[in-house]
Amino acid sequence: MARPKTIPDEQVLDTLLNAIMECGPDGLTFARAAKACGLSPATLVQRYGTREKLVQAVLMRAWDRLDAETGAADAEEAPTPVGAINLLMRLMPHETAERDATNGLLLLREDLRDPVLRRRGAVWGHRLAEALGRRLSQDSAQGKRLGWQMASLWQGAHTWWAFTREEPPDQAIRRALEEWIVGLK
Numbered sequence: 001m002a003r004p005k006t007i008p009d010e011q012v013l014d015t016l017l018n019a020i021m022e023c024g025p026d027g028l029t030f031a032r033a034a035k036a037c038g039l040s041p042a043t044l045v046q047r048y049g050t051r052e053k054l055v056q057a058v059l060m061r062a063w064d065r066l067d068a069e070t071g072a073a074d075a076e077e078a079p080t081p082v083g084a085i086n087l088l089m090r091l092m093p094h095e096t097a098e099r100d101a102t103n104g105l106l107l108l109r110e111d112l113r114d115p116v117l118r119r120r121g122a123v124w125g126h127r128l129a130e131a132l133g134r135r136l137s138q139d140s141a142q143g144k145r146l147g148w149q150m151a152s153l154w155q156g157a158h159t160w161w162a163f164t165r166e167e168p169p170d171q172a173i174r175r176a177l178e179e180w181i182v183g184l185k
Helices: 008-023 028-039 041-048 050-076 081-091 094-113 115-136 141-165 170-183
Strands: none
Touching: 008 028, 008 041, 008 050, 008 094, 028 041, 028 050, 041 081, 050 081, 050 094, 050 115, 081 115, 081 141, 081 170, 094 115, 094 141, 094 170, 115 141, 141 170
16 A cells, blocks of 8 residues: 655645756756655655656646646736736746746756657647737737747847846846837837
């Protein structure tokens, strides 16, 4: 008979996401994971099998959380171009901009290397582009195109902010998105 889990998987994976943001996917060992979450390395091996499966589980949980945040923002933000900007700004709070621009790229690299994670990211990207597109155009084909453009600009604005840092991240990214919206008219 299996022993009951003292710490649920969701809690373990959320804790390990913070650890993986510090050390990168390649730096997450069972020993480091055990120290971070309070479970023994053997317990983690029993739950996840290999280090690669553990990393994949952490990153899949991160995608699930981002998907939930995107759904909440989609449900709550106005169906307007300003609502599209607000939706994106909610997904990348300025408090985490530094972390997301540096260590977050290590996670993105892992997401691109792993076919399961890459597919999960693509699903989220389509949902995001659709949510943005509904706020940008009544025509679904044009909305989809504009949604992808806006998502790309958002990511690019964050990346260029990380290089230049001429103003706070939320101001720089919002300004880039607002200027793009104005250019659509």
